[in-house]
Amino acid sequence: MLRSLLLSRFRCFDSLRLEIPQGVVLFHGSNAQGKTSLLEAACILLRLQSPRATALGECAQFSQNTFGIAGSLEGKETNSLRFHYAENGRKLSVDGESQRSATDYLRHSALVVWMSNEDLSLVRGSGEQRRRFLDFMASQLFPGYREALKSYEKALRSRNFLLKRDARPPWPQIDAYTHILDENARILTQCRRLLVESLAPLAERGQKEIASSEENLHITYESASGDNDDLFTTLNARRDEELRRRVTVSGPHRDDLLLSLNDKPAAKFASEGQQRTVALALKLGQANLFLQSRPEPPVILIDDIFGELDPDRRNALMAYWPLASQKLIATTHLDWLDDRFADAARMRVSQARVERES
Amino acid sequence: MASIDYPIPVRHLITLLKQLPGIGPKSAERIAVWLVQHGTDTGIGLSHALAAIAEDIIECRVCGFFATQAEGCAICHSSARENDVLCIVEQPTDILPLERSGAFRGHYHSLRGRISPLDNIGPDDLRIDELTLRLTKGSFQEVILALSSDVEGEATAHFLVDLLSAFPRIKVSRLAQGLPAGGGLHSADELTLLRALQGRVTAS
Known part of the structure; x- marks a missing residue:
C-alpha cells in the first residue's frame, strides 16, 4: 500500500506532501480541485503510466516542462519510489538508488487497478480501449511484456510509414520489420491469451454476483495474428490487401476482447445498466486476479464512479473488492456514504490543497 | 547606440x-x-590538427573505417588479417571495441548507419552496394552481423539476412546476446536473462 505521496509541479499541485492512511481513503471536493490528479499521480508513481494522458509531458504544469512524484510503499518491504519527468528524459529511483530500466523500477512497485466512469467504454468503445485494458494488466503481470509492446509499436510505426511512403512499397525493408512484428507479437499474444484465461472466470463470476441474476458474461480473447500466431505468414498472405490499404492489416494492434452477455454481443444488445455491470465486473476481475497473483494486494484507485453507481452496484462493488487492498476514492459528494465507511479516512481537496478531516 | x-x-x-x-x-x-x-x-595546434584532418583523413572506400590519404586503411591494407570472415557494423566507431577485444582478426564493413524509415534513412543511404560488391568479389566464407539490438538494428539485420540469402555459400551469423562477463545473475534484467537462456551453449 501507498503510505505517502509527494508531488512537485504536477498538474495543479505546486507542491504537496500527503500521508495516506490504510484501508479506504475518500478524497472529496468540488470539480476541478485536483482529486483525479491525485489518483493519477499515484498511478504514474506506481506504474509509470497515466490512465488519462497519453504523453506524460501533459502532466507538467502549464508553462513548465518537468514534474516530480515521490512516495513510499509498505508491503513485504518498505520502498521509497521517486519519479522525475523532464522533457529530455525521466529519472527513476528506488530507495535513493537510481534505476536504469523501467522494469527494474516496477519490480519494486505495487500493482494498480484504475476504475473510472470511462470504464463503460470497455464495453461500448472501440477495440483500442480493450487493448489498453489488456496492456495495462499484462505489463503489470508479465515481465518483458512492456518491452515487447514498445518494440512492437515502434516497428509498426516504421512499417506503416514504409507502406504509405512510396508508390511501390519497398517490400524487402517492410519484410525486415515484419520479422520484428512477428517476434514481439508472439510474446504479446501469448501473454494476452494467458491473461484472459485467468481473468475470464473471475469477471464472469463477478457479473453474476453484481447482477444478482443469471447473467452469463462470456469473455474471449480474439487474436489477430492468424493461424498458430504466425504473423509473418499471415501478413505475407495478405500482401495484396496491404498494397491496397497501405497499413499493416493484422497483428496484436488489431486484437480484441469479445464480451458477450447471454450469448449476445454486450456492446449492441445489453442495456446500459448491464453494460455498466460488465465494465465493473471486468475491473473487479482484474483486482481479484492481481490479488491472486501477488502476495501484496493491489492498490485500487477509484475516480468518481462511487457517487454515480446505484445502491445495488455500489453494494456489489464493496462486497467483491479485495478487502486487503488499499482503496483511494475520489468523489464530488458524500451523500451516498453509510456506516460501512465509518472507518474510512476523509480528505478534503480544495484548490490543490488537501486536508485530513477525520 | x-x-x-x-x-x-x-x-x-x-x-x-x-x-x-x-x-x-x-x-x-x-x-x-x-x-x-x-x-x-x-589554438594554433588545434588549427593545424583540424587542417590535417580535412586534408588527410578519408573514409576507407572498402570497409568504411577511417583511413589516411597517404597510407590508406590500416585494416584493409594489413596482410595479417583473415580473408574469409567479414564483420558488419553500423558505424566505423564500432570497429574499435571489437578490435580491442582481440577476438576478431577478419575484415570489417561499416554501413555508416542503419535503416530507420522514420528518420528517412533507407538502404540506399547505407553502404550496402559496397557490401554486395565486396561479397561478390571477395572470398568470404562467413559474415558476422554485429548490429545493435534495438528495433532499427534488428530491422537492419533482418534486411541484410534476406539480402545475403543471394550468397548461399556464405554463412551468416549474429553476435550472441546474454550475460555481461563477470556479472552475477542478480544484476541482469529479464530480457537479457531470457536471451541468455535462449542462446545457451552446451557446457560439456
Whole structure:
C-alpha cells in the first residue's frame, strides 16, 4: 500500500506532501480541485503510466516542462519510489538508488487497478480501449511484456510509414520489420491469451454476483495474428490487401476482447445498466486476479464512479473488492456514504490543497 | 547606440564552435574566450590538427573505417588479417571495441548507419552496394552481423539476412546476446536473462 505521496509541479499541485492512511481513503471536493490528479499521480508513481494522458509531458504544469512524484510503499518491504519527468528524459529511483530500466523500477512497485466512469467504454468503445485494458494488466503481470509492446509499436510505426511512403512499397525493408512484428507479437499474444484465461472466470463470476441474476458474461480473447500466431505468414498472405490499404492489416494492434452477455454481443444488445455491470465486473476481475497473483494486494484507485453507481452496484462493488487492498476514492459528494465507511479516512481537496478531516 | 559584442573574429569562432556536437552557446563562448586569453599555443595546434584532418583523413572506400590519404586503411591494407570472415557494423566507431577485444582478426564493413524509415534513412543511404560488391568479389566464407539490438538494428539485420540469402555459400551469423562477463545473475534484467537462456551453449 501507498503510505505517502509527494508531488512537485504536477498538474495543479505546486507542491504537496500527503500521508495516506490504510484501508479506504475518500478524497472529496468540488470539480476541478485536483482529486483525479491525485489518483493519477499515484498511478504514474506506481506504474509509470497515466490512465488519462497519453504523453506524460501533459502532466507538467502549464508553462513548465518537468514534474516530480515521490512516495513510499509498505508491503513485504518498505520502498521509497521517486519519479522525475523532464522533457529530455525521466529519472527513476528506488530507495535513493537510481534505476536504469523501467522494469527494474516496477519490480519494486505495487500493482494498480484504475476504475473510472470511462470504464463503460470497455464495453461500448472501440477495440483500442480493450487493448489498453489488456496492456495495462499484462505489463503489470508479465515481465518483458512492456518491452515487447514498445518494440512492437515502434516497428509498426516504421512499417506503416514504409507502406504509405512510396508508390511501390519497398517490400524487402517492410519484410525486415515484419520479422520484428512477428517476434514481439508472439510474446504479446501469448501473454494476452494467458491473461484472459485467468481473468475470464473471475469477471464472469463477478457479473453474476453484481447482477444478482443469471447473467452469463462470456469473455474471449480474439487474436489477430492468424493461424498458430504466425504473423509473418499471415501478413505475407495478405500482401495484396496491404498494397491496397497501405497499413499493416493484422497483428496484436488489431486484437480484441469479445464480451458477450447471454450469448449476445454486450456492446449492441445489453442495456446500459448491464453494460455498466460488465465494465465493473471486468475491473473487479482484474483486482481479484492481481490479488491472486501477488502476495501484496493491489492498490485500487477509484475516480468518481462511487457517487454515480446505484445502491445495488455500489453494494456489489464493496462486497467483491479485495478487502486487503488499499482503496483511494475520489468523489464530488458524500451523500451516498453509510456506516460501512465509518472507518474510512476523509480528505478534503480544495484548490490543490488537501486536508485530513477525520 | 549599437550594443557592444566581441570582435568579429571571436564571434565567428563562437559560431563555429556551437556547431560541434555537445557544445551549446554558453560552452562555445567559454571555449572561445579561453582560447583568446590563454590558449594561443593550443589554438594554433588545434588549427593545424583540424587542417590535417580535412586534408588527410578519408573514409576507407572498402570497409568504411577511417583511413589516411597517404597510407590508406590500416585494416584493409594489413596482410595479417583473415580473408574469409567479414564483420558488419553500423558505424566505423564500432570497429574499435571489437578490435580491442582481440577476438576478431577478419575484415570489417561499416554501413555508416542503419535503416530507420522514420528518420528517412533507407538502404540506399547505407553502404550496402559496397557490401554486395565486396561479397561478390571477395572470398568470404562467413559474415558476422554485429548490429545493435534495438528495433532499427534488428530491422537492419533482418534486411541484410534476406539480402545475403543471394550468397548461399556464405554463412551468416549474429553476435550472441546474454550475460555481461563477470556479472552475477542478480544484476541482469529479464530480457537479457531470457536471451541468455535462449542462446545457451552446451557446457560439456
